[in-house]
Amino acid sequence: MQVKPSLKDKIRDAREKDSHLQKMKTKLQEGKNNQFIIQDDGMLLNGKRICVPDVEELRTKIMHEAHYAPYAMHPGSTKMYRDLRPYYWWPTMKKDVAEFVARCLTCQQVKAEHQATAGKLHPLTIPEWKWEKITMDFIVGLPRTFIKHDAIWVIVDRLTKSTHFLPIRQNDSLDKLAELYVSEIVRLHGTPTSIVSDRDPRFTSHFWGSLQRALGTKLHFSTAFHPQTDGQSERTIQTLEDMMRACVIEFRGNWDDHLPLMEFAYNNSFHSSVGMAPYEGLYERKCRSSICWDIEGLRQLEGPELVQQTVDKIQTVKKCLKAAQDRQKSYADKHRREMEYEVREKVFLKVSPWRGILRLGKQEKLSPRYIGPYEILERVGPLAYRLALPAELSQIHDVFHVSMLRRYRSDPSHILREPEIQVSEGLTYAEEPIEILDRSIKKLRNKEIPMVKVR
Template identity: 65%
Template structure:
């Protein structure tokens, strides 16, 4: 204050009523409580409603000044719980990609998901149960009704999966209520199958099923446009076409990975002919293909991890840290359509 009176601080002005200004802006004293009250009014009041750091700084600097204002605003913003819960994330995703382990044998580790919202057919079906082997990429597409009981689903599972491939070691799926039910848990526990669920609203965990569903939907659309009729009438041939076509990740068709060679079809009948493989020869061929599949899957996973990690950032957590989990699938407000609740992020403390 004395320096201002002596004129050694030309940027500062002391008015007649002993109010210190920096140019035309009011100087805020070095009082932590006063500055915090000012920051809360500029950020949390009904007339501000949690603006961003830059907006808040631009608004405050028009009328106020203190040393380190921008730093204090940034620290205040970083500690605002409401902003962390509701603001959109503009940074790269956190954490490197962690691929699932490559299975040792066929149809021991699978993924599954449902395709719903399909047109109801004459048979009453309006959904498809997609079950995919994680090693050979072979799949079953099971037509069903959305309102199937859990008993009916269990019967379908045993009939179409256990009957064909035996009891599974593990199943990766999303948190569909059917998969998280006590009945489904009890069934798989009795069979000795481990259930692994993806994090809520994080479909990348079961990316295999999501990708197969994309292919399935394309095949169904093509069938309906070319052949007409109900989609469930074409589903058996759609399943055959998928399993008998080349898959980039394994470098062959799922049928070839599963049986040692592609299945006979009108376009590849001459590949089969009268040629026969003896038992030891066939076993050796299957073992060689299995080794090749694992090598190709490992290369594909490494390639995908490299692509994904390039767009991500590292962040390490420690026991006791607090983190937010995404608990709502909504990415933006709904202007029209059904009403939705705004669900806030969930505050979770890491315990392990």
């Protein structure tokens, strides 16, 4: 990096206005300071570094050149400071560089965060009784079976972790799902007091809401694009998918033929969160299976003893759940940090690019990570915020988990533009090619694939 003559002249001329540099010069002339030297042209140096006076315009110009110039390409604060340090010096240089980079609008929109995820873990409250509070989710995109099932409705009791796996069709009407819910859940367990789910259109529909209000059930939805809210269903789905893969390999046939036994196996197996099998929490004992060949029968219990055993079992389940939640929170919070925002503060919103364009066999990664900034309208609970979204994002739920947000650091130089990308309801966006740069043909054994390089 070389100092332009015009900039060097400005630094020399402005030195007279900086009282700190004048004191350094006086001490140097009195022989009291060996750190600084004066060149023949009057330039004050700290070692080999030019001393920059306390003039905002000069310091900003130097930092702007080191950050925005084509040979700089928006370095981080540490890199930028290291690049400037061999050539320039002023007392608060490292702090000023860090603040300059933090306020760069482009960096705020495209740089990845290298900090712990925002938002400590807040577990859901432990229910008081079995099937009082439940969670639900769908597994979709499964191979279509002989009777045209291609999805599974997963419904889990938050206390005992007992689960129902209901085979359905993705295009089943809400009337059909409501009938299935009443016949398979309400018939066996009664009406729950609350349901936690994601924001699937079937769960947020007016029909489903009206049905649950009639049944006296409250609906609790996750924040937008934050499936961890219903982590119980997500984890159960992972286990079920593993069981289904094993079933397809071992037993062949349609997966819905084996689903009843998968449900039994899941509910009759040990669950670490409750410290027992879900059926044991639900029925006070595990159900008999082929491995129980040496058990002839169980001792008959009288009424009071049976009631006491049921109460004791529920207390055991609650203690195990509390211990599991504490353990999970302790582990999760090691990799998370507290983050709070104020109402009317502006924040960026994280997006995930959906890139369906093939560019010579590689996926592009050059789209912004964040859009906005948007104003916070209100705080919703300890970890969620409602944002003032523009009209083009009106189809997206406006409440977001704190981990989806990034604080906007304003600067008078910022020119805020509307994003040129079109964001979909899933908070993803597709890229469109601007022009064709090159063409090629990829030759395989039996065919040729035309390839197009675009930007």
